[in-house]
Amino acid sequence: MPRRPVSNRVKVKQDEAFERYISDAKTDLATGKCLTIPEAAEMHRVAESTLRNRLKGKRSRQECRIGEQALTPAEENPIKEWVFKLDDWGFPSRHQYVKDMALDFIKSHDIQSQKLGKNWMTRFLSRHPDLASKFCTRLDKQRAYADNPEILEDFYETLLIAIREHGIVAGNMYNMDEKGFLMGRSARVKVILRRGKKRNFKSQDGTRKLITVIEAVSAAGTTPPPMIIYQGEAQYAG
Template identity: 30%
Template sequence: MYTQSPFTPAQIEEKLQQAIVALQLKEFKSIRKAAEHFEVPKSTLADRLAGKKTRSQTHEMAQILSNAEENTLVRWILRLTITGFPATPMLVKEMADEIRLRHTWFDAFRIYLIERKYELDDIYNMDETGFGVGSIQITCIIIDSTQKSNWKVTAGKQEWITAFEYVNAAGKALSPIIIFKAQNTNSAWIPKDTSQSWQFSTSTNGWTSNNHGLEWLKRVFEPESKKVLGDRPRLLIMDGYSSHITGSFIAFCIEKDIDLLILPSHCSHLLQPLDIAVYGPMKRYHALGVDRYSRIFNTALASSGSPASPTRRYAKRMTRLVESQNAEIALLRKQLADAQEVIETRKKRTKGKRVKLQGQFVFSTKEILKIVHEAEEKPKEKKPRGRPRKRPIEESEEEIEEEELENSSNDSELELEDCVACRTRSRVE
């Protein structure tokens, strides 16, 4: 007679794992005694020891989501329920697609690393960061709440300087490229003790562009990495920012056998190594250093003993307000320029041969060239340009009617002549 187990499937699984560990430690002499002690079926315990998969693991290949992905989705749903905003079916579907995309990306990346057999010196990460001339980082300050207005002294000249930097998985950093806001590079901006391998460039606003990304790839990354690695394949990990990923950028990577790995969208703050481990702490210490030197300068200026008139106080106050507004405007301009660049990129129609890359997210140079070559060899049906011309049906019908009228008129004239001839003959007779 079948008796239902008093334990839940999760409890039975836990007991089975405990029994397996106990048998591996030789705490029991036989499987039967271990099964009796942990109150689990003997046959199930024997199957597990033999390496047989569970029922859920057996059917996992036929599922859209794996068991781990399903558990992650359940945790998300429960968390939303606790917050008072339960998930809708559409939201659950979007969450499931997001989980599948993340896991698929990591699985494909892991498989590709195994196939290509990259070494730590072959894997590079590239990222860019910007610095304002002066302290513009958002920080918490303690002020007097009884005052109607409060202010903080900031630098008056808010310009943006961008740096391209890259490191490899072995911890080695290569030469950066620095972008100034100017038409031409001024040698006075570069300290005398700067390394000779550093590269410098300029732009109208101090931000990056499509040309700067390609310039960095040609002048810095390709020659220096090839000098270290030789002919070994190189993997370049970077985000999908529009100034990085362009047609010229990708074409140059294909030509020089550089494999690109683009991070998933909206994940740079979690997956970008340079952004997390280097740029964040560096910017905090940079802001603290600028703030410390600003305090020393302001203290020395205040102790100079020059009397402050109401006009000078008002002028200083207005100067501080203008400087703070300039700092905010500099950040807003950069955000606006980035947004406009994204919009313009979406508006542009891509030209060339489009091919579908399926199965994985990272492709080698040979694989991409092979796919593009196969797509170009396929015959393409040529469609006639413009709208199809209509036949002049009405004109032909009118021409036919005119011909019929002419024929009928000719026939009638012949008949009339025959009649007249007959009458004249009869009169003569």
Template identity: 45%
Template sequence: MGRLKGRQKEEREEHIRLAIERYQTSKDPSIRECAETFNIPYSTLRDRLQGKSSRRDSHRRQQLLSEHEEKSVVAWCIRMDDWGFPLKLSLVKEMAAYLIKKRNSGHKLGVHWLGRFLDRNPEIASRFSSRLERQRAFADNPILLKDYFRLLQDVIRKYNILPKNTYNMDEKGFMMGIAAKCKIICRRARKNPRLTHNGSREWVTVIEAVSGAGEALPPMVINQGMAHYKGWYAGVKGDDIATFSYSPKGWTDSFLGMEWLIQNFDKFTADK
């Protein structure tokens, strides 16, 4: 018999369990008849009735991760997928390698570990992810929106999250020196009046967060540059609460996102 996939293994184990149950409750038990009824090999049913463990149970002690550790990794994968941040294969392997390294066992993950991990846990599977542009194209799909808010409500009910502890975080970019379209005063007969600007095109990003109760956290302003410049703070008053940072293009990145979590979000929400 060829190697079975995770779901097929689960189905086969269920058939073996039903065959054993039928054999034990039958008035005239027959191993061959029970094996043929549930489409499993005669030798397999015979060995199980004699107390032999399944292949999965017999190899469980040889697994690099303990059963508890493996189930924790599976729960982590499912939780991140429910939150809309499915994990890359490399990140799952890094977590498993980290758990093994903490035990100082000297073992390393094999080339085929991930495939066998998925076979043992049929509740998760590997898929090709969609590109972000495609996700945005379907952003107005009512079925996807309903599914998103259903998952959100499940998380809120499960962890009893209050509106004051629910925050929406977003970023907004501003092109400094570019005049926005607006109403102006001009001659009545004049057509297409233009508003001049210096055209410097310097980019500034602002990260903001507002709670479900309407409380706004101090923003984080990211200027374009290689260091802090005194001119950035010329209009900042003493009672203004905000944090300032910089990047070569005035954009956010993973480092600045972590800095925002520590310097803004955690700082102003930890006491609440």
């Protein structure tokens, strides 16, 4: 049975783990914990020849590839931090925005070819395993700002007080929701965000014109017919 190919992201993690083993072996030799190179190599599960070469100053594979990359690590790290901030604020960055920021760095290199390769984004993500590319659902800014546990807890405490104070019965309590359909605009878009994030929403301007469907259900389980609202063609004075 043929072996499954290893992804670039897995290779990066393996390289990072290997570099930690090399670093620990060099530290043990420097501090005297290991007295010989063979002893340090065996303890940290690295090849003796590789450890000897590193002690002589040979560079790692990652360091050798830096000269082939469009951006240096010092330039890529601010892009990653910028992506993190946008994701935390509820505005995960689209692929093109990340590429535009990278191109701004390339323009400062004063080189003739100021462009990114077609696989640059894939390799950028593989060099930064804590980032991921996913499809996300658009979410209005007002909803993104309201997605706060403290705000929700305060709302339901206030609601409970109102129900008890006015004796509101289940049949008179309705939960209403609406679903908007932006005409000619995709509901899902591919963005760059933190790896492992479960809920993927991209905030957007909530003032666009759309077709809206409104549905409601009471706490007693009754459901009135849904309402569909279309954009008006003209306004009549009556």
